Amino acid sequence: MKKMLSKNTFITLICLGVSFGLIQLLISQNIINAYYQVTLALICINIIMAVGLNLVTGFTGQFSLGHAGFMSIGAYTCAIVTTSMPTTTGFLLGTFAGAIMAAIFGILIGIPTLRLRGDYLAIATLGMAEIIRIIFLNMKITGGAAGLNGIPKFTNWPWLWFFTAGTILLVNNFIHSSHGRACISIREDEIAAESMGINTTKYKVMAFAIGAFFAGIGGALYASTFFILKPNMFGFLKSIDILVIVVLGGMGSITGSVIAAILLAVLTTYLQAFTALRMIIYAALLVVVMIFRPQGLMASKELDFTKFFRIKTKDGEKVE
Numbered sequence: 124m125k126k127m128l129s130k131n132t133f134i135t136l137i138c139l140g141v142s143f144g145l146i147q148l149l150i151s152q153n154i155i156n157a158y159y160q161v162t163l164a165l166i167c168i169n170i171i172m173a174v175g176l177n178l179v180t181g182f183t184g185q186f187s188l189g190h191a192g193f194m195s196i197g198a199y200t201c202a203i204v205t206t207s208m209p210t211t212t213g214f215l216l217g218t219f220a221g222a223i224m225a226a227i228f229g230i231l232i233g234i235p236t237l238r239l240r241g242d243y244l245a246i247a248t249l250g251m252a253e254i255i256r257i258i259f260l261n262m263k264i265t266g267g268a269a270g271l272n273g274i275p276k277f278t279n280w281p282w283l284w285f286f287t288a289g290t291i292l293l294v295n296n297f298i299h300s301s302h303g304r305a306c307i308s309i310r311e312d313e314i315a316a317e318s319m320g321i322n323t324t325k326y327k328v329m330a331f332a333i334g335a336f337f338a339g340i341g342g343a344l345y346a347s348t349f350f351i352l353k354p355n356m357f358g359f360l361k362s363i364d365i366l367v368i369v370v371l372g373g374m375g376s377i378t379g380s381v382i383a384a385i386l387l388a389v390l391t392t393y394l395q396a397f398t399a400l401r402m403i404i405y406a407a408l409l410v411v412v413m414i415f416r417p418q419g420l421m422a423s424k425e426l427d428f429t430k431f432f433r434i435k436t437k438d439g440e441k442v443e
Contacts, residue, residue, distance in 0.1 A: 135292070143280075143288075146280060161348070164344070166384055166385055167287040168348070169387070169388060170380065173369050176365050178297070178298070179330050181373070181375040182307055183306040183307075184309060185237060186244055188245045188246075189251045190334070190362050191359070192251055192362075198342035199265050202274045206275065213275075217343060222339035222340045224339060226333070228255075229331050229332040230328060232331075234324075237328055253359070270352045271346075272350070278344050294377060298377075302326065309327060369383075371409065371412060374423065376419065376424055379421030382421065
């Protein structure tokens with residue numbers, strides 16, 4: 124099993140490397156112009172956000188509606204740092220400072236709220252996100268309702284790829300660790316997991332903090348991409364957008380989150396020409412998918428790249 128996982132991880136790295144080189148080539152040839160680069164940035168940010176939320180909702184089974192709150196913490200922290208230190212070093216410091224601040228808030232909020240379950244947890248996390256938004260709305264350092272303008276732009280394809288690939292690999296490795304298996308056992312049966320000696324509160328808070336950490340990274344990249352931040356950008360609908368990606372891709376599937384983030388971003392881009400019908404078409408497609416594929420595009424499965432590198436012998440056996 125360990126050999127299979129290590130080889131699959133290695134092949135995943137190769138695929139990520141090929142994707143980096145291919146897209147970098149398309150950008151250098153201006154095939155992917157400035158307009159499509161914005162879509163590319165949104166895809167990467169949504170992948171980071173969705174993979175982090177999937178760890179909480181899909182793998183640990185905790186229904187959270189407060190992911191936009193952690194995103195806003197990362198965004199405002201990075202914006203404040205990069206505005207005062209407009210260099211690449213400042214951007215990196217701001218990004219990781221935003222992620223760490225989001226993780227700290229994730230721990231502080233997770234300890235009391237993750238003792239709740241189901242709808243009560245969803246309501247509590249939704250209230251938490253609204254509290255964070257109202258705080259930013261009334262702080263002078265964040266610009267209040269007017270928000271922050273003129274945020275230095277440092278995001279480009281190499282940085283977006285680096286943070287997106289890092290998120291996928293780190294979350295994937297966590298899931299296949301003993302901690303990740305403990306989180307999955309909580310999703311399957313929390314009472315049985317607790318009876319086997321698993322500290323369910325500890326692992327739920329751990330998953331919540333890791334998800335918040337990556338939400339902070341997503342928020343930092345968002346701030347550095349779009350120059351401006353306002354508290355209303357991180358309302359209830361933003362959390363729903365990320366949750367839709369997770370549900371559409373498949374609860375408990377990292378591959379599903381990646382595919383769904385790409386599909387929805389591309390769909391939104393090509394529906395820009397139909398302003399009046401865009402949200403209707405978008406919603407209708409989601410309803411159709413949920414009716415005919417309620418478990419999501421990938422369900423809880425992942426793409427196993429090692430299958431493409433196995434050769435059948437004459438006896439029908441597969442060798443690598």
